[in-house]
Amino acid sequence: MSGLRMRGLVVAVVAGVGATLTVAVAPAEAAGTPHIRAGQTVPVYSYENAVRESVWVHTTLDNDLDGVPDRVAVDIVRPREAADRRIKVPVILEASPYYSCCGRGNESELKQYDANGTITKQPLYYDNYFVPRGYAFVAADLAGTNRSTGCMDVGGREEVLSAKAVVDWLNGRGRATYADGTPAVATRWTNGRTGMIGKSWDGSVANGVAATGVEGLETIVPISAISSWYDYQRYNGVLRSEDYPEYLHRVVNGRPAGVCDPVVKQLDEGSDDATGNYNAYWAARDYRPNAHRVKASVFIAHGINDTNVTTTQFAQWWNRLNVPKKLWLPQQGHVDPFDIRRGEWVETLHKWFDRWLQGLRNGIEREPQVTIETAPGTWVDERTWPAAAARKTKVALGDGNGTTGTLGGRSGSGFRTWTDNPDLSEAAAVGTPGAAVPGRVAFLSGPLTQGVRISGTPAVSLRVQVDRPTTELTARLVDYGTATRVNYQARGEGITTLTTESCWGASTAADDACYRDTAENVVTSDHAIVTRGWQDAAHRVSLRFVTPLHPGRWYDVTVPLQATDQRIAAGHVLGLIVQASDNEYSTPQSTGATIRLDLRHSSLTLPLVGKLPTPGATAPAVTTAPSANRSAPQRFQPLLP
Incomplete structure (x- = not known):
């Protein structure tokens, strides 16, 4: 959608979203924080006047082998008025390989920059909605994509640690610079409390970073996300598609030709199409064994009929987590809940971030843990998943x-x-x-x-x-x-x-x-x-x-x-x-x-x-007819947004 069509629109919020909640007044509100009223964050800061800046976070990695530590490009939108009043705000972080190749969301939005290289458009609504409410939104280009250096290693160490480096920098443990080389200090404007969000590959990165146990990552919201790359590219030894990691690398790679050839070779050899074995390559891309290290709360959304990132990805991750957690299970496939149940999703996400990033005791952790779509448009809340009665x-x-x-x-x-x-x-x-x-x-x-x-x-x-x-x-x-x-x-x-x-x-x-x-x-x-x-x-x-x-x-x-x-x-x-x-x-x-x-x-x-009936000796007659509204599934289903 073109921003020019919306030139006259400065602020537009759907009625009912973020309705007042009956909760206790938070300490921050008592201290006079402008964006907290009646126990929730409210839009009081100017989005048009927000600080928009780009920095490069330095890492200890060098998998492009150029002798220079890899740097992660980070684009930031944060409330200027909060900074002017020296109010430090929490961060919503989306680390993604998609910002220049494929786009984000149902409308495939890309990052856009002005002539000086400063971010002017962030994909999706996270900055539009949350920055006026006292959050900073940070969009990080994963290593080897868009404006970052290094090479994308498809779920591996470089990918996860490049995103973790951003969390470390936000908490004062890392170094970043502006384009001119001057230091960029995050602790001047953020309290370091970070939540990661993202669909598909982006949510997979959030799982991987949470599995490192990094301090300062307070919550993650993985949507249709991977928890084991082996289970994504193999089905118990069955090959999903030949040369899949190399393909994914090529789709998102932002580096000059030839720079990442050694990494592509490692992807080809390590993934081992010939045997389908789970090996050291896949173990390095399996976040589940480190679920015990996760300190962040976790809010998962996953389509029950997702045939791209299949449901074992959320189920095995969910069952291993021992932190506050919440789960949405719609009947769709690989679809963001923003495009399924928009108003309820944004309201719930708002409440979730307010609880875990702003510290507002709004009671969301005491609400039913699971929300399931049982039939088109029919949703039920449940205490846990799988069903306690199963x-x-x-x-x-x-x-x-x-x-x-x-x-x-x-x-x-x-x-x-x-x-x-x-x-x-x-x-x-x-x-x-x-x-x-x-x-x-x-x-x-x-x-x-x-x-x-x-x-x-x-x-x-x-x-x-x-x-x-x-x-x-x-x-x-x-x-x-x-x-x-x-x-x-x-x-x-x-x-x-x-x-x-x-x-x-x-x-x-x-x-x-x-x-x-x-x-x-x-x-x-x-x-x-x-x-x-x-x-x-x-x-x-x-x-x-x-x-x-x-x-x-x-x-x-x-x-x-x-x-x-x-x-x-x-x-x-x-x-x-x-x-x-x-x-x-x-x-x-x-x-x-x-x-x-x-x-x-x-x-x-x-x-x-429930209980299945005892069948007779002869199976019941069942007739079916193909539906003209359904299309045959495609064998090759790349991990794209």
Whole structure:
């Protein structure tokens, strides 16, 4: 959106956002801090007159090997009146590789500078909304991107420590300079209390910095973020896409040609496409083992149907955190909650930052911890996640009619044999569960007598014989039954961008606070994927090494599915679809195997609220029709905003 169209707009705030909260008066308010009234921050400072400056934070890193410590370019917008009154303000920090290559938000905004190189436009609304309320907004270019030096190492040490260096500088532990080389001292205007926010790659950086335990980082808000880069680029040994780290580096790289070639070579060799093993390269990009070091509070938002940054990323991170935390789970895919439930999101984010950065005792930590969208436009608040009532339930696989098996009841005898069909699409695999489809096997529950909820991480345990040293195994849980659902597989991943706008903060001629409104994209369909999962059979023992299979021997292979939280309505049927390789969500490395499945020693484990019915000997009839409103998923899904 052009700032010229908004030249006449100085301040525009959506009615109702930041409504007065009934809370105790904070000490800062008692001391006369202008931007704190009735227990919350309010917009009293001029956004148009804000201090806008750019500095370069010095690091101890040098992965571009030029003999000069790498520097991180940081663009700052902060309230001038607060500085004039010597009021030190907290910081909202977004560290991103996207500021010059790809843009931020639904409208792909880029940073813009004046002729002197001073920031004039920051992407998104964070500065527009929060700077008038007594915050500074800091946008840092990750190493090797935009105006920073060094080389982007895609989730690695350089990336995380370059962002951490900014937090250190904000807390007086680092050095920065202006473009002319004069010192830039952050402690003159900030109290060092920093919150990091960002979607996708940006939120992943926030996770990584929090895992260092850095002092001064008080909260993070990771949106659709990664907690393990191995799990992003591998599915339990299954390769997502060839040369993926190198591709991501090229997309965001801001350095001259050739400067970062040694780093690209390290990405290629370290990621080890040939084996799919979890190794030292991936361990350096796995933030979960250091979750115990996180001191910051954490507010996570993640789409339940995100097939880009899949849900294991938030679930495994969430379950390891032992800090104040909050969780939003909408039904969309890779979408910012600002574009799903805008007013509620901004209000909640405002309250969250007021609590953890301004120190206002507004009670948000005592509110329900989790907010979940259960159906289009229907939201519920809950005490925790997964659901407290969810029980780990083992569901037997039955022989059924010999073609379509059953879910539930006693373990069934018999076998299923199929040969991998790499060309089998997801739509074909799940579309006709009652028919024989080459390349997959299907199991159905009876029609549900009452609704059930799956809340947590399901898994499928398979006892198999394979005629090759390995095969990939893919499992899908399917809700068969007509309902109106969020259309996350369409363009927009569950939202439609409208022609109207709403404004969220103050504006200048160069940087307006107005964004096109959005609406949920919904579709009435007769089935929906609840969750998916993948496993390379040769990595069944460990992700760190390959253990080949021997033809004729039986092996137990567990296929973990992605975490989910979905309600299955009464009258619907729950289905399990198992196939081998999946050419839509991964790049198969082993295809063509014939697999024999022992039903008696195989099962589905569900984190279940409620109970599945006991099926009959014959699976219920289920018919499905493809939806014209859905598009087929793309195999290659780059980590872009």
